[in-house]
Amino acid sequence: MARSDVQLMLDAKAGDTASFDFLLVKYRSPLVNFLFRMVRDQATAEDLAQEVFLRVYRARKQYTPSAKFTTWLFRIATNVALNSVRDNRHQKMQVSLDAPASGEEEAAPRELPAREMRIDEHLLERDRVAFIQRAVASLPEKQRAAVLLHKYEEMDYAEIAKVLDCTEGALKSLLFRAYESLRVQLAPLVSQAAQPRAGEGRPS
Amino acid sequence: MKCEDVSKGLIAYLDRRTDSAERHEIEEHLAHCADCRARAGEFRGVWSAMDELPAVEPSFGFDARVRQRIAAEPQRAWFRWLVPQPRLAFAAALLVVLAVWVAQRPGNSGNAGIPGPTAAATEQDFNAIKDLGVLENYDVVTKMDALSELVPTAAQQPEKPQPSPSESND
Numbered sequence: 001m002a003r004s005d006v007q008l009m010l011d012a013k014a015g016d017t018a019s020f021d022f023l024l025v026k027y028r029s030p031l032v033n034f035l036f037r038m039v040r041d042q043a044t045a046e047d048l049a050q051e052v053f054l055r056v057y058r059a060r061k062q063y064t065p066s067a068k069f070t071t072w073l074f075r076i077a078t079n080v081a082l083n084s085v086r087d088n089r090h091q092k093m094q095v096s097l098d099a100p101a102s103g104e105e106e107a108a109p110r111e112l113p114a115r116e117m118r119i120d121e122h123l124l125e126r127d128r129v130a131f132i133q134r135a136v137a138s139l140p141e142k143q144r145a146a147v148l149l150h151k152y153e154e155m156d157y158a159e160i161a162k163v164l165d166c167t168e169g170a171l172k173s174l175l176f177r178a179y180e181s182l183r184v185q186l187a188p189l190v191s192q193a194a195q196p197r198a199g200e201g202r203p204s
Numbered sequence: 205m206k207c208e209d210v211s212k213g214l215i216a217y218l219d220r221r222t223d224s225a226e227r228h229e230i231e232e233h234l235a236h237c238a239d240c241r242a243r244a245g246e247f248r249g250v251w252s253a254m255d256e257l258p259a260v261e262p263s264f265g266f267d268a269r270v271r272q273r274i275a276a277e278p279q280r281a282w283f284r285w286l287v288p289q290p291r292l293a294f295a296a297a298l299l300v301v302l303a304v305w306v307a308q309r310p311g312n313s314g315n316a317g318i319p320g321p322t323a324a325a326t327e328q329d330f331n332a333i334k335d336l337g338v339l340e341n342y343d344v345v346t347k348m349d350a351l352s353e354l355v356p357t358a359a360q361q362p363e364k365p366q367p368s369p370s371e372s373n374d
Contacts, residue, residue, distance in 0.1 A: 020274075024267060029262060033259050036260050049262070053270045053274070054277070057274050129257060132254065132256060151251065151254050156221075175215055176215055179215055182250045183243070183247060189249065189253050
């Protein structure tokens with residue numbers, strides 16, 4: 001009989017490295033994908049995933065099965081990802097502040113093209129994937145984490161709320177805002193969607 | 205049910221996370237509201253679009269790198285755990301020694317302000333030692349006025365007069 005994740009972690013806690021190895025093999029792909037969608041860079045995502053496994057390993061002695069293993073794992077992963085995103089943003093901000101100002105840029109303020117123009121450009125590139133990736137990446141990091149956990153990890157609301165350390169009510173609001181934002185951004189791709197049918201769930 | 209309420213409940217509805225009463229209300233609303241129906245379709249379209257995002261695979265050697273870092277961990281953890289121990293042990297030992305020394309100091313016997321017999325003896329010894337150099341100098345001793353009066357007695361032992369410290373002090 002296959003051991004549960006919690007049992008594997010408890011065995012790892014007791015010193016069984018093979019159990020930890022099993023968890024590593026089982027969760028490396030979901031973790032790397034989650035982190036890749038959070039930070040949009042595979043090398044960074046893999047570094048962060050290694051950091052997550054290392055933290056899990058370090059914390060194995062203190063592990064108590066009070067929640068699902070995935071809740072604990074993705075909570076660590078989300079914290080690592082959010083820290084990385086914030087650090088990266090901070091670094092970019094410092095670079096842009098430290099960079100010498102270009103006289104040309106100052107003279108001619110950057111004009112954003114109209115929304116329709118930008119979408120057309122994306123569609124002309126025939127790069128739907130990049131367009132969708134950019135839409136997901138444009139979400140505020142906590143909304144992005146909520147959507148990724150909901151869509152790809154298929155966690156229930158209670159579990160996602162625990163991962164993000166918020167109430168279920170706050171999570172529902174977070175998810176609604178995130179999907180509403182995606183609905184608007186991806187409108188050119190999703191306008192031809194089928195009419196809802198009663199009781200139909202989300203496509204998987 | 206208002207459109208605003210339906211919008212907020214659409215995610216849960218499409219995700220089959222609503223109870224039967226709420227689901228029934230939303231379905232009734234959708235049957236009559238084209239805008240909300242369209243919105244529900246768009247949400248479903250968002251989910252379909254997100255399915256198009258490709259999954260990435262961890263690169264070759266990912267597991268090995270994790271295992272390598274983990275293999276290095278116990279040593280580091282043990283080292284980190286061990287480092288503060290000698291310091292703590294040393295500090296504790298020092299504290300114990302200090303406590304014993306302070307507890308056993310003569311001044312802590314309870315009558316520190318009153319010089320007892322021990323203190324008196326120490327003072328006497330000190331005075332004796334203080335004059336020892338003088339007493340051992342034979343020339344000085346023989347010329348001392350105080351000793352000249354004791355000549356007859358001292359003549360019995362002319363070579364080495366050995367006045368006691370108490371006599372010389374008198």
